[in-house]
Amino acid sequence: MHHSQINADIRKLIAEGTVMPAHPLALTAERQLDETRQRALTRYYIDAGSGGLAVGVHTTQFAIREVGLYRPVLELAAETAANWTKRPLAMVAGLAGPTTQAVAEARTARDIGYHAGLLSLAAMKNASEDEIIAHCTAVAAEIPLVGFYLQPAVGGVILSSRFWQRFASIDNVIAIKIAPFNRYRTLEVLRGVAAAGALDRVALYTGNDDHILLDLMLPFDLRDKGVTTRTYFKGGLLGHWSVWTASAIKQFERCKAARHKDSVPADLLALDARVTDCNSAFFDVANNFHGCIAGCHEVLRRQGLMRGLWCLDPDEGLSPGQKEEIDRVYREHADLSDDAFVAAHMSKWLA
DSSP states (O other), X not given: OOGGXXXXXXXXXXHHOOEEEBOOXXXXXXXXXXHHHHHHHHHHHHHHTOSEEEESSGGGOGGGGTTTOHHHHHHHHHHHHHHHOOSOOEEEEEEOSSHHHHHHHHHHHHHHTOSEEEEOOGGGTTSOHHHHHHHHHHHHTTSOEEEEEEOGGGTOOOXXXXXXXXXXXXXXXXXXXXXXXXXXXXXHHHHHHHHTTOTTTSEEEEOOTTSHHHHHHOOEEEEETTEEEEEOOOEEEESGGGSSHHHHHHHHHHHHHXXXXXXXXXXXXXXXXXHHHHHHXXXXXXXXXXXXXXXXXXXXXXXXXXXXXXXXXXXXXXXXXXXXXHHHHXXXXXXXXXXXXXXXXXHHHHO
């Protein structure tokens, strides 16, 4: 599948930028898929106004592959979305593992009807950049690709600007999620895409949870041979946006509106720090992100969208002190939640 085959409205949506929450996995106390709650989550993100969904990614738990849930979870999200809304919705499937596995997952996602694949390179830690480019090219032959620069703390591989130039030169690459949580490495991706002459084709999506709003509102000037090229992050694909999503979309729209103004409102700049503070609790920064998935589950549990914090790995849960940190940000940043929105619609999402 080539990106030219994607529905024109959806291709435009991805290119111009949108909000894509990373979809969590709802489980029962027996750690089985809770289809009712899983559907409710999909409906929540759609009604909140998300432009796309990322399914089978880190937030969905990579272990779904080991327990035979990869296809069922992708199918459930696609079916629920198709039955819930007729507006354009970009469906992105997480792809992982060595080349044989990633290619097989790309074919599965394509056959279900997903528009693109978000390619994790965590399995390529010991590979050379030449080998990783060959890996990406093989997967791109099956489905349009969204690149993924994942921070090393959760399994990412450090990659050079030259790598991102070569990656962006792959014809079937349509976007890159930039999430190294590092400003230097973020700039290297931008420089690489610019050097490939691909800024018009490859949409930049932030995954930098430590600076979500700043990434979305600020211009980035790239210099080459005395010539300046100005570019912007177009959207975000974030695990953080799996919670308080209705509020996140309002923040995204404010950032988009501010991009081309002569000055950015100080209150909007300051809001970046508040969102980062919330993320520090949800993603368990104090414990090197150990409880990042369970932290998002805890917010969804408090809202009633999930029944519990259960992860596929019984040892995965909240870290010591994380619940108290989530209590704190709930008190200090209550206006950033979307609890009232969720409460007003919960019954129809669970129907």
